[in-house]
Amino acid sequence: MNAAKILVVDDDRPLRHGLSQLLELAGYEVCTAEDGLEATEALAGQRFDLLLTDLKMPRMDGIELTREARRRLPWIPVIVLTGIGDLESVQEILQAGTVELVTKPFEANQMLSTIKRLLEIAANAAEG
Amino acid sequence: MIRWFRRGRRENGSFLEGLTSTIASLRTVDEAASMLLSRLREALGAQRGAFFVKEPSDVSFRLVAEVGFDPPLAVKELEPSHPLIPLLGPMNPLLMRAVSQAPTITGVDPEAMLRIQEMRGEIFAGVPGNPGFAGILVLGAGSAEHSYGDEERDLLHDLMGPVAAALETAMAFAETERRTRQMEVLHEAARSLASTLDLEAVLHTLVASARKLVGARFAALAAFDKRGDLSHFVHDGLTPYTHGEITRKPSGRGLLGMVLKEGELLRLDEISRDPRAAGFPDGHPVMKNMVMVPIAAHGRVFGNLYVTEKANGQRFTGEDEKQLLSLAADGALALENARLFHETQLRLTKLQALYDVSERLARAQELDAILQVVADRGCVSVPPAEVAIIHMVDPTSGGLSARAVAARIAVAPDAAAWDLVRIIALETLQTGRMTYIPDVSHRPGLPIPALSAFRSMVSMPLIVGDEGNGNGSAGQEFDAAPAGPVVGEVLGVLCAASALPNAFDDDSLRLLATLSHQAAVAMSKARITTSLRQSLEALEQRSIELEASLSELRTTQSQLVQAAKLASLGTLSAGIAHELNNPLAGIKLHTQNLQLLRQRTALTDELLIENLLVIDELVDKASRIIQLFRTFARQSTGKHEAVDVNVPIDEALSMLGEQLRLRDIRVIREATVRISPVLGDPNQLEQVVVNLINNARDAMDRAASKELRLRTFETGGWVTLEVADTGCGIPASDRDRIFDPFYTTKEVGRGTGLGLSITHRIVENHGGRIEVDDNQPTGTVFRVILPRAKETSRRPS
Numbered sequence: 001m002n003a004a005k006i007l008v009v010d011d012d013r014p015l016r017h018g019l020s021q022l023l024e025l026a027g028y029e030v031c032t033a034e035d036g037l038e039a040t041e042a043l044a045g046q047r048f049d050l051l052l053t054d055l056k057m058p059r060m061d062g063i064e065l066t067r068e069a070r071r072r073l074p075w076i077p078v079i080v081l082t083g084i085g086d087l088e089s090v091q092e093i094l095q096a097g098t099v100e101l102v103t104k105p106f107e108a109n110q111m112l113s114t115i116k117r118l119l120e121i122a123a124n125a126a127e128g
Numbered sequence: 129m130i131r132w133f134r135r136g137r138r139e140n141g142s143f144l145e146g147l148t149s150t151i152a153s154l155r156t157v158d159e160a161a162s163m164l165l166s167r168l169r170e171a172l173g174a175q176r177g178a179f180f181v182k183e184p185s186d187v188s189f190r191l192v193a194e195v196g197f198d199p200p201l202a203v204k205e206l207e208p209s210h211p212l213i214p215l216l217g218p219m220n221p222l223l224m225r226a227v228s229q230a231p232t233i234t235g236v237d238p239e240a241m242l243r244i245q246e247m248r249g250e251i252f253a254g255v256p257g258n259p260g261f262a263g264i265l266v267l268g269a270g271s272a273e274h275s276y277g278d279e280e281r282d283l284l285h286d287l288m289g290p291v292a293a294a295l296e297t298a299m300a301f302a303e304t305e306r307r308t309r310q311m312e313v314l315h316e317a318a319r320s321l322a323s324t325l326d327l328e329a330v331l332h333t334l335v336a337s338a339r340k341l342v343g344a345r346f347a348a349l350a351a352f353d354k355r356g357d358l359s360h361f362v363h364d365g366l367t368p369y370t371h372g373e374i375t376r377k378p379s380g381r382g383l384l385g386m387v388l389k390e391g392e393l394l395r396l397d398e399i400s401r402d403p404r405a406a407g408f409p410d411g412h413p414v415m416k417n418m419v420m421v422p423i424a425a426h427g428r429v430f431g432n433l434y435v436t437e438k439a440n441g442q443r444f445t446g447e448d449e450k451q452l453l454s455l456a457a458d459g460a461l462a463l464e465n466a467r468l469f470h471e472t473q474l475r476l477t478k479l480q481a482l483y484d485v486s487e488r489l490a491r492a493q494e495l496d497a498i499l500q501v502v503a504d505r506g507c508v509s510v511p512p513a514e515v516a517i518i519h520m521v522d523p524t525s526g527g528l529s530a531r532a533v534a535a536r537i538a539v540a541p542d543a544a545a546w547d548l549v550r551i552i553a554l555e556t557l558q559t560g561r562m563t564y565i566p567d568v569s570h571r572p573g574l575p576i577p578a579l580s581a582f583r584s585m586v587s588m589p590l591i592v593g594d595e596g597n598g599n600g601s602a603g604q605e606f607d608a609a610p611a612g613p614v615v616g617e618v619l620g621v622l623c624a625a626s627a628l629p630n631a632f633d634d635d636s637l638r639l640l641a642t643l644s645h646q647a648a649v650a651m652s653k654a655r656i657t658t659s660l661r662q663s664l665e666a667l668e669q670r671s672i673e674l675e676a677s678l679s680e681l682r683t684t685q686s687q688l689v690q691a692a693k694l695a696s697l698g699t700l701s702a703g704i705a706h707e708l709n710n711p712l713a714g715i716k717l718h719t720q721n722l723q724l725l726r727q728r729t730a731l732t733d734e735l736l737i738e739n740l741l742v743i744d745e746l747v748d749k750a751s752r753i754i755q756l757f758r759t760f761a762r763q764s765t766g767k768h769e770a771v772d773v774n775v776p777i778d779e780a781l782s783m784l785g786e787q788l789r790l791r792d793i794r795v796i797r798e799a800t801v802r803i804s805p806v807l808g809d810p811n812q813l814e815q816v817v818v819n820l821i822n823n824a825r826d827a828m829d830r831a832a833s834k835e836l837r838l839r840t841f842e843t844g845g846w847v848t849l850e851v852a853d854t855g856c857g858i859p860a861s862d863r864d865r866i867f868d869p870f871y872t873t874k875e876v877g878r879g880t881g882l883g884l885s886i887t888h889r890i891v892e893n894h895g896g897r898i899e900v901d902d903n904q905p906t907g908t909v910f911r912v913i914l915p916r917a918k919e920t921s922r923r924p925s
Contacts, residue, residue, distance in 0.1 A: 012710045014742050018717035021739075025724050056790050083709035104713035108720035 004119050005029040005046070009039040009053040009065060010081070019052065026112050036060025040068050049119060051078045055093070063092055066099060075125060077118035081106075143171065157181055160298035162193040169195055180205075190442065205443065310451050313341045317455055321462035327360070327470035334423075334433060334459040335364040341455055342419065342448040344435035349423070351431035351463065359633060360431070393453065394420045397443050399436075419444040421452045425460035430467070433459065481505040481639065485646045495654040499532035502647045506624055506640060507534040513624040513636070515541065515582070518590075518647055519553050520620040523655070528553055528621060537627070545581035545625075548574060553621040556587040560618050563587040564637065567629040582625035586632050588640055590620040590648035619651040708753055711746040718743050756783045768894075770805035770917050773840050773849045776814035781838075784821050788836060793828060798839040806847050806914040812890045819883040820851040820910050827855025827908065845916045846896075854907040863900050887912075 006028050010016045020030045031046065033039035035057040042048075051069050055062040062080050069076055078099040082090075093099060100114055147167050161179040169177045176196030180189035191204045317337035321330055331349055339347035344365070351360040396402050397417045420434035433456050438444050485498075485505055499518045506516030515535045519528040528550070548568060556563045564586045568574050622644045626632070632640070718739045725731035756779060781788075781795065788795055806813075821836065828834045831854055839850040858866060867888040891898050896914035903909045 012714065014714035014746050015710060015717065017742060018714055018721060021721045022717060022724070025721065025728065025730075058789055058792055081713075104709040105716040106713065108717060108724065 003027055003029045004049040005031065006050045006052055006115070007031050007033065007039060007042055007048045009033045009036065009051070009057070009062070011035055011054060011057045015054070015081075022108055022111070023052075023115070026115075028115070036062065036065035036068070039065050043069055043072055048073075048076065049122065050115060051076055052115070053078070053080055055080055055082045066093070075122060077122050079111075079114060079118070157298055157302050158192045162195075165193045165195055188443075310341055313337055314451065314455060314458070317341075318458050321458055324462075325466050325469035327463075327466040328362070330459070330462045330466040331360055331362040332364070334455065334463070335362050338433050338435050338452060338455055339364045341451050342435050342444060343439040343442075344419075344444075345437035345439065346415075347433070347435045349431060349433045351423075351467075352429070353634065392422065393449055394418075395444055395449060417443055419448055419452055421449070421456045423456045423460045423463060425457070425464050430460055430463045481508070482642060482646070485643065495650060496531055498650040498654075499647055500534070502622070502643050502650070503532040503534035506622065506643050507536050513626055513631070513640075515549075515623075515625045517549055517553075517623045518620060519557075519623070520590075520651060521557065521618060528557060531620070541581040548582060548585065549587075549623050549625060552585055552587045553623050556589050556621045556623075557618055560589050560591065560616070562589065562637070562641070564632065566632075569629075581627060583627055583629040584631040585623065585625045586637060586640060587621055587623045588644040589618045590622060590644050590651060591616060591618055592648050592652040619648050619655075622647055708750055711750040711753075714746045715743050715750075718746075752782070768807045768809055771808045771810050771813055772803060772805050773813065773847055773914070774799045774801070774803065776810060776817045777838055777840065777849065779814050780817040780821055784818065784825070788821075788825060791825065791828075791834065793825060793834040793836050796835060796837045798837065798841075800841050803840055803842050804847055804916040806894065806896075807917040808894045808914065809890075813894075816887050816890055816912060817849070817851070819887045820912075823883065823910075824851055824853035824855060824908075827853050827857075829855075831855050831906070842916070847914050847916055849912040849914070850909060851912075852903045852907065852909040854903065854905075857902060857906055858900060858908050866900065867898070 006023055008016060008019045008023065008030055009032070010019065011034055016032045016034075020032055023030045031042055031048070033042050036053070037060045039051075039053065040060070043051075051066070053062040053065050057065075060068075066078050066080065069078060080093055080099050080101055082093075082101055082103050090101065093101065100118060102111060102114065147164065150163055150167075161181060165177045165179045168174070174196075177194070178191060178197070179193040181192045182189045188205045194200060314337070317333055320333040320337070324330060324333070331351060335347040335349045338344070338349075346363065346365040348361065348363040348366075350358055351362075353359040395418070399415050399418055415436040417438060418434055418436040420432055422432050423430045433452065435444070435448075435452065438448075485502055499520070503516040503518050507513050514537045515533070517530055517534075518532040520531045521527070522529060551574065552563050552565065565571055565574075566584050568583055568585060622640065624632070624636075624640055722731065722736065722739050725735055777797070777799070781797075785795065821838075824836050828836070833854050835854045837850070837852040839848075839852070841848055841850075867884050888898055891912055891914070894914050896912060899909075899911040899913065901909040901911070
């Protein structure tokens with residue numbers, strides 16, 4: 001089977017590195033971007049099965065990116081990483097579309113099971 | 129009687145010799161004339177005789193002696209118009225004729241003529257003399273049968289020359305004596321007048337001298353003040369009882385007024401016939417004749433001097449007038465001097481009184497003590513006042529109560545007298561004006577006290593004028609402004625009373641008015657003082673409360689300052705959490721990745737080192753953030769040290785840089801390296817920079833272009849730290865208020881409003897200042913200007 005392709009977007013270099021390493025270990029194909037603008041460019045050129053993005057980023061933040069991604073790929077599962085202090089933004093995030101919220105710092109296993117679950121739902125929906 | 133003439137010339141000659149020597153020994157014309165008349169009557173066997181003499185200074189013939197008339201002759205004087213006079217002929221006095229032979233005399237006082245004509249067969253003898261001096265001798269045989277014939281007439285004719293000479297001698301002697309006596313009187317008067325400056329003494333000398341000078345029964349003097357009002361009235365010859373009966377002083381009208389106005393003398397022989405006699409008051413002694421002379425000097429009339437009732441029923445003569453004028457001239461000068469002196473003294477007394485009162489006012493604390501001083505002065509300095517009472521209005525009841533009483537009378541006034549004072553005081557309280565009663569017995573409706581008590585009274589309102597009122601703007605600073613008296617309010621009443629009627633003159637009233645003013649000022653001050661004391665007590669209480677609040681506030685303030693600092697941390701917390709979240713999340717992720725790699729036996733040395741380096745880097749980053757956080761949050765030590773202003777900027781940027789970056793704020797640093805250090809507390813200076821950056825960040829929230837420029841530079845002895853933004857800017861009208869505590873334009877819950885206030889205080893404590901300016905094209909520039917270290921503090925101009 002073809003490995004699912006995931007776009008990881010985070011302005012924090014160590015996190016991008018850690019997430020790429022984790023997802024690749026789990027057998028996914030990973031692409032990274034530093035912020036929302038870079039991510040939209042990636043979305044325009046390639047097909048992705050899942051978007052994993054940080055919330056707060058310069059230039060274009062996670063919410064805008066989600067809107068942009070949903071505009072192009074309405075079905076794409078989105079995971080948004082939030083900090084402890086970002087909870088006031090939850091309402092806005094939810095308005096941007098159905099997303100999964102993961103609060104930093106997170107458990108690696110939990111992240112992987114969330115990704116797996118979202119990909120299965122998306123696959124079922126595509127078949128149905 | 130006819131016998132005598134027939135005794136022969138020799139006898140007649142010796143008789144005449146004896147007669148003239150006797151006459152010569154007599155000193156007065158009256159005595160000489162009496163002697164002459166009785167001797168001639170005896171010699172001629174006459175039943176009756178009369179002798180009229182005209183003195184040189186006079187125009188009428190005065191009866192100087194009479195004998196044998198029963199009742200005595202009513203005619204005391206033969207005026208020039210008398211029908212007998214022409215019979216004698218003034219220039220030809222050697223004329224004798226019997227009345228029986230005289231032509232019918234008409235148009236004469238019937239009584240006078242009747243009595244003269246009773247002297248049937250009577251004989252007139254004109255007594256010759258110097259021009260202006262003459263006598264008329266009338267002798268009556270008593271019956272027609274015994275009328276005198278030519279013989280007697282011849283004899284008498286012979287006699288008249290020597291008689292005239294003898295009489296003239298006596299008269300000259302008497303005149304000399306009289307003149308001498310008058311000169312003595314005048315001299316004594318002049319000496320006496322010159323020796324004193326006491327007005328009363330001068331006045332009394334004048335009237336006493338005048339009376340003595342002309343031999344009058346009464347003499348009086350009315351002195352007038354500058355306005356022409358009567359100021360003094362003194363008299364001589366009146367008994368106290370008679371004087372007490374005179375109801376009012378002469379008012380200056382009628383006779384007195386005329387003399388005053390015209391400054392001319394006046395002589396009246398029959399006052400009652402003169403229409404101007406109305407000028408005398410009721411109760412004045414009945415006056416028949418008088419001479420009144422003005423007392424004038426330098427064209428000013430000071431008053432008038434008048435004498436009445438010449439002794440022995442005589443009339444005043446022209447000579448009397450001259451003497452009185454002479455006395456009045458001396459008197460006027462003395463009076464002028466005395467008046468000047470008196471006025472000076474009066475002023476002195478008044479000044480002394482005022483000085484005393486003022487001095488005691490200054491010293492005395494208690495109102496009653498002050499009022500007592502005023503009352504005492506009222507009694508002592510206003511001579512006619514025998515009692516002075518000060519009443520005070522009770523502010524609550526509005527009634528009067530006596531607060532000070534001074535008296536210099538031996539006998540205590542009766543209750544009616546006090547009632548009277550009270551009635552008049554109440555009247556003054558009601559009207560607010562002075563009440564002056566010259567004589568209570570002339571005022572209906574008043575209870576008349578016993579005779580010894582008050583006759584004249586004056587009552588003055590104690591009113592505060594504009595100048596005595598401390599109720600100015602000074603008092604309005606207090607909530608409870610001192611309740612000073614209202615201008616024009618009657619605070620009390622000062623009463624003065626005298627047992628004499630008409631006791632208070634203008635000067636007295638003026639002095640009493642001044643004293644009243646003093647009392648009013650004292651009362652006003654007392655009231656203000658009381659009010660002030662109450663206000664002061666209230667203020668003291670408030671001050672204590674305020675002090676308590678203040679110390680509470682101080683505690684609160686220091687708590688607030690710390691709270692504000694922590695609050696500014698709170699606004700940072702999102703960014704800080706974010707920044708801590710990221711390294712923590714990174715550390716966790718990489719450690720888990722390492723475990724995962726090991727489980728899958730895919731952990732190469734290379735991968736292990738790579739991940740450990742990342743973890744190491746993240747731990748450093750997290751600890752640095754925590755360190756910054758802790759440094760900023762700790763309480764400032766307040767210790768000053770040399771600080772490079774670039775350091776607090778860098779520290780602040782380390783804390784805030786992530787947020788600024790996330791908000792797309794471009795940070796431009798223009799640091800001057802090797803800038804002179806400033807002396808300060810690094811923590812506090814960092815707080816200044818954090819506050820300014822926070823404000824700049826918020827100001828640029830909705831800005832199109834977001835640029836934060838941080839500059840440091842040095843000019844002269846000053847180091848400037850500049851924070852410029854491209855935000856919404858601060859209107860000029862708000863710039864005065866932005867440093868006020870709790871001033872904020874931010875929405876509720878976002879700013880404490882303390883940031884800039886604390887910033888301002890910190891900068892001031894560092895001897896510097898903050899400037900606010902517009903940034904170009906938009907936004908605001910804050911400049912923190914601090915003195916270079918090791919430089920004595922000098923503020924930039």
